[in-house]
């Protein structure tokens with residue numbers, strides 16, 4: 001009952017007040033908010049059950065503590081009791097299953113006509129983001145942002161539009177992960193394309209990472225998600241399709257100086273040419 005009540009209305013605000021119960025707050029997609037509400041409601045339901053059980057245990061410990069050497073009445077086969085503790089857990093599991101299925105279906109849902117399709121190409125050890133004119137393998141790439149050892153790839157996207165991601169890898173299995181989306185999905189090589197959609201609802205810059213151990217420089221395989229208004233996104237894409245570099249296109253929508261590059265992470269040189277590297281990723285002469 002609690003789960004049903006809470007997931008309907010204010011799980012989000014209750015959860016915020018209680019610190020999110022360990023779940024990262026402030027997801028940046030509509031899908032993330034639904035998963036967050038699900039987590040809060042399920043945790044509150046679990047706490048209610050937990051407090052009830054702890055209460056019963058303490059009540060029994062105190063009420064029926066040992067008072068003498070006579071054995072208390074020994075009861076066997078209490079049918080109502082047995083039915084109760086079979087039916088109640090089944091009901092709890094059924095309710096949890098129901099809401100999990102609802103939220104999962106919603107998060108996995110693909111729209112018939114997404115507003116923007118992005119092909120995510122992962123490779124050892126970087127990312128390429130292709131802005132496509134339609135979903136599907138036969139669509140045309142309008143513009144690309146490619147990462148290198150010198151530049152973190154930027155994935156610039158608008159708020160309020162349905163973004164479809166189509167993932168493919170050139171070599172091994174990687175995983176596309178932006179922590180603030182509260183979501184990650186593996187990127188497979190070959191013909192299997194993982195596809196999912198999100199609608200972003202908060203502007204900002206967020207680090208993205210590979211979340212599947214893919215080789216020596218897996219830890220350096222990072223990108224940055226730049227969420228801007230739809231109007232600025234349109235100008236960015238127009239600049240890119242017009243042949244501008246990613247940094248020039250960033251400048252065209254008002255980012256200046258170092259803001260034209262990633263601000264949440266920085267490149268790590270994955271070329272190895274006799275140099276060694278200190279902890280902060282800066283090159284130091286070999287042998288020092």
Ligand SMILES: [Cu+2]
Nearest residue numbers: 174210214221
């Ligand atoms: Cu990877």
